[in-house]
Amino acid sequence: MSDTRITLPHWDELATLADDALPLLPTALLIARDEYPELDPAAYERLLQAHADHLRVEVDATREWPLKIAAINHHLFNEVGYSGNNDEYYDPRNSYLNEVFERRLGNPISLAMVQIEVARRLGLPLEGISFPGHFLVRLPVDDGVLIMDPFNGGRPLGVDELRERARTNLGGQAPDDSVLAQILDPAPHRAILMRMLRNLYGVYAERGEWDRAARSADRVLKLAPEQADAVRDRGLAYLQLEHLAGARADLARYLKMEPEASDAASIRDRLVELGGERPKLH
Template sequence: MPHTSLTLPHWDDLAGLADEALPLLSTALLIARDEYPELEPARYDRLLQAHADHLRVEVEAIAEWPLKVAAINHHLFNELGYSGNHDAYYDPRNSYLNEVVTRRLGNPISLALVQMEVSRRLDLPLEGISFPGHFLVRLPVDEGVLVMDPFNGGRPLGVDELRERARSNLGGETPDDQVLAQILDPAPPRAILMRILRNLHGVYAEREEWDRAARSADRILKLAPDQNDALRDRGLAYLHLDHLAGARADLSRYLQREPDASDAAEVRGQLVDIGSARAPLH
């Protein structure tokens, strides 16, 4: 596969792109550049390319796709040492791809991105799954799909374990074959990127780092302006930052879009409080 230098897209262009045109790797690095302004995308592009180049001869000599991906997983998780950060799962660095490639520590979705990107460069169609709880990856095979857990070394998961994992995140109900098949559908790039940003928003809101929480919600809206929860989240972060004009605008728009939301009464109360305060200049 010919290799070209990686360039990052512009945030304002992303909402107008179809899912299939949305560049997953470069947009993930664009997310990271918000936190690391000096980030050089070409460096991480080269590192991922080096992973793929190291594997190319071995993988091309293997006929079966499951054995190809097993070789990729062995190199990434055993030889290079990529692993899930079990000790500090909510460290925001686990969501920034530059940090994941440098530290070789990540969360399920960032490790999946590394696994998927290296596989893509080796012509292996590994896909992400927005599984409830932990993000997973899948590989189409003749009899269905091979599902793997990148947070735990790319370990394959059987149907019974998948049902149990889904059940624990679905109110205790065990999914039947049809529901499980829907859960295992591949996630489009936009959904993957929004999940990264929602993870970051959750971490920063928990830490009360409201500027970063606002930024994460804003970036979701850059990808998908119709995400009303992100509009509310940005407004609430603005409120914590005393950016009252921005909070009023976002929360009012949220109520216009979601007048019957479960938190509508709470948001209306916050708007009343904003109205009684003097909005500082920003």
Template sequence: MDATNPLPRWEALAELDDDALPLLGVALLIARDEYPDLEPRRYALQVQGHASHIRGAIDRESHPALKMRAINQYLFEEVGYAGDHDEYYDPRNSYINQVFERRLGNPISLALVQMAVAREVGLPLDGVSFPGHFLVRLPVDDGLLVMDPFNRGRPLDVDELRQRARTHMGGEMPDDDALSQILYPASNRAILVRVLRNLHGVYSECGDWERATRSADRVLRLLPDNPEALRDRGLGYLELGHLAGAREDLHRYLLRQPRADDASQVRLRLIEAGARTARLH
């Protein structure tokens, strides 16, 4: 994101190719829903400032792993970015402006900062939608340097990656091919959707249906007709009393996922929405 460029518009995102989606710009667009007065230029300049501060040290290193170590030392030790271990589910940890301001975040928001700064100095750092916690990866020699942004960018070896993945794969240890697929770079769209799904989970858990529904709606701006987001927005509409919207979204969900595990529950909610509409008439 260039400091002189305005934020993109939600209406335009679905038509953009993934590579054309400005990762930091859309992350700030997500944050502007909650913080309408945020100034995007402030945070773009902050990324550029971080990069300018570290560029000399990076240029003195010849190996990508050493360059990345210098970035991590600066961000996590000097500047003080850290994983919010005490209030992990605080929604502020998902809003990138708050991560810049508070120096606290969750794995994916800290990865966004790490990636923005690394890319600003020419390192091709990518995100990884790893099961559980989001990770980052950097091509190094003939392999990958995989790091945990939630824990100060700590490098993870193959054995630890297998063990982490195993806990989310029913206890099955991934082989080389499975691990390679898990470590495939996440697309910009997938990263942004994961941010929004995190927010939806936080807000729905505490019954904040207005914000939960908004989060699902924003997923649909990135992925129109995404079944899970249709379901989530429809259920949110139902909680908010927006019955016409609930019926439409839940009906579309069932058309796309008629054999989903929760299809019978969604049908019951759809019947409930119809009954409530009939009572209103």
């Protein structure tokens, strides 16, 4: 029987870890535990291991990596039934891995995590891509990389489609080969987890659930304390919660970090309204 123990990290230690030492699954479950304090991490480790164990004989007997990942995708997306939640794309449950495992529904980044974790247990170095607008995954193959869309059943994507998808999120400008290659670089674990938290911030801010929005921004700062946008976002959430001291501190810090930001003038006006001293420009 495989060992299903899993230890979640502590929030206060995450900023000190190098990207390659930051555990993806345990930290994603740590994010979920904020909303679901009673979740059992070992249950989801067992579930992932069961997916991998079911596939192991077939995957080990297959030589080519594209065929291995095709078998994994078929099992996860066709047999088990993981799928993108098109009907309720902005449901926050799509970003919490325990809910994704239970409901078999997720958004691009959470489904990518499931795909990555199963593939890695089977020896395939599947990686995430912080593609603009829609998170993707990549697998090295002999002649390059295979790019797939976990939100749509792991469907492979060709260069023309990737270029078109990028264009719609880059102001209508289609990326050339060098820019597209940079976009397709693998995302470090920290970047993946921060993107998940930013998604949650956006969902909760849109819903007016400012306590959860503030928490999401605060968790980004636990991963990367110098993220100016998260400092601003937490400050704006604090403002909505009437935590005025926290709002003043965060918004003033944001302006010191990003004095030339496109929203700097509006943030300065907010600070004046809060009774804070207008930050001096240098």
